[in-house]
Amino acid sequence: MPRSLRCHRHLVLIGLFLALLGAGGSAPARTADSLARAYAGLPDPRQATSNGVPEAGAAYGKTVDQSWIAYRNSTGQPAANWAAKHIAAPAGGTVFYPFAGPDLVTVAQLFPAAERYVLVAMQPAQPPVDPLQLSETARQSFYRKFSGEWRKFGRLGFFRTNDLDADARDKQVRIGLTPILMAFAARLGYTVVEVSPIAMSPETGEFEPLVNARTDAWNAVRLTLSRAGKTVRVDYVRMDLSNSHLESHELSRAWMARMARHPVFLKAASHLPQNAGFSIIRDALVTNTPLLVQDETGVDYRELGKIGDVALYGHFERPHPLFNPKSQQSLAAAYRVGKTSGELPFSFSYQKGSNQRCLQVVRRRVVGTTAQGY
Template identity: 40%
Template structure:
């Protein structure tokens, strides 16, 4: 799974939907008895936001926007992607789009609308979290190149963009510690990031845990596009 989060666009990912169902959404109006696949995702916001509505969406044919999904409401596939209308405790309205999307090169090169939408979405500030360091693999080059080419800033742990690519386009501030990747993916992974942490005169403290549990602890890179 890769999760890429950008303000107003939210989450794009490669994983399958959870397939779960729950009795409605806390604080949601209107309420739905069961909407498979998104219940757990929505429930996570209930403590901080009021969930006003949940709408099934899909990427439009031209890739320029998200549009209401025309599929039957009782079919799981209709709810792969959703738009949440939320209200913060201070009353501010927030729109959050959760987009289920295969980010592999094989898929994106065969679906122009998905590639167009991804490129447009990548022009926002971005947070990434990937399983298995997928964006560092050659078969995830489309999403990697979109972020390297368009994102104004990127926040990530070691599983995101390869540091050698990130450092070419961005000024990177290092947080926490990093001396090797999680033991399942140590071979040749993020060697330049290891070198950067060793060479840094002082990295900023990271007062929370993020990513895989490692002996050295957690790390985070905050990257801002170079002038």
């Protein structure tokens, strides 16, 4: 046999051997969208064996369906309808959401045409879990826990910080923030094109994708989404927004200040922007944001007038019992004596009663502003 043919035969055999090794190991890596649909309780049409049934089974799919419908009926659709009239944010651009957790779903209802959502919180993003790579027992535990979180979401309209913190510490069954973001994206009708860990570059001061990242490097994550031919980016960033951190981390402080030049959404922020220990981010928002939409836990009402005229929606008398009863006294006074701009036909924060839920919308005065347009 000629030497060239022998070499070719050896190469073919090596290729077949490597292919057999791959086939005999674990299942091939799945697409990000396939994982997202599994988390969201949606069947994957690309899997021939799905027969229209979600990967986790019909019971899990039914739980997520019911929770999502409850959310859409009580909060999601009313919020989207309200925002179209009272926020009317222009298409494109970035929306900055500090103290967000994995709450992509709310900001997407209020700013549906944004090109980029930037969410910041204290929990690590953590890598997505492929349930098919788990043992049968671990897979059932994963979906059982996720199912419980979906039930809470259906009642509350958000994932609770205490639950997220507990999940981050759980060494046995962990969901992680990244799967929640992916599930929300799938339920919002997006195709999840890519999911990548990101980290701040010391050269550019921006968050950029990491290559071959270790599991413990997934503190921040980027989702690249697609819907109706439009690409949308979601950046979830783990960052301490307190003065003590920002004063000692100049790159983080500069990045936060750049984000503050975009429209900002604040919800369920534990009244932290009213705390003296968070004055740096508060001042950045007041000085720069062209549009601020917030509930009572955001910036103190006395600061809002520095941005522009404040439109009051809903009702507010006092903070939730979890917080200092003296918080936002000026806001309560404004609601007592001022003319509100309308009711708030939905609730997605601590205050659930129709006589307590509120939002404020503030647009930057054009004259003399230094804020970036949007």
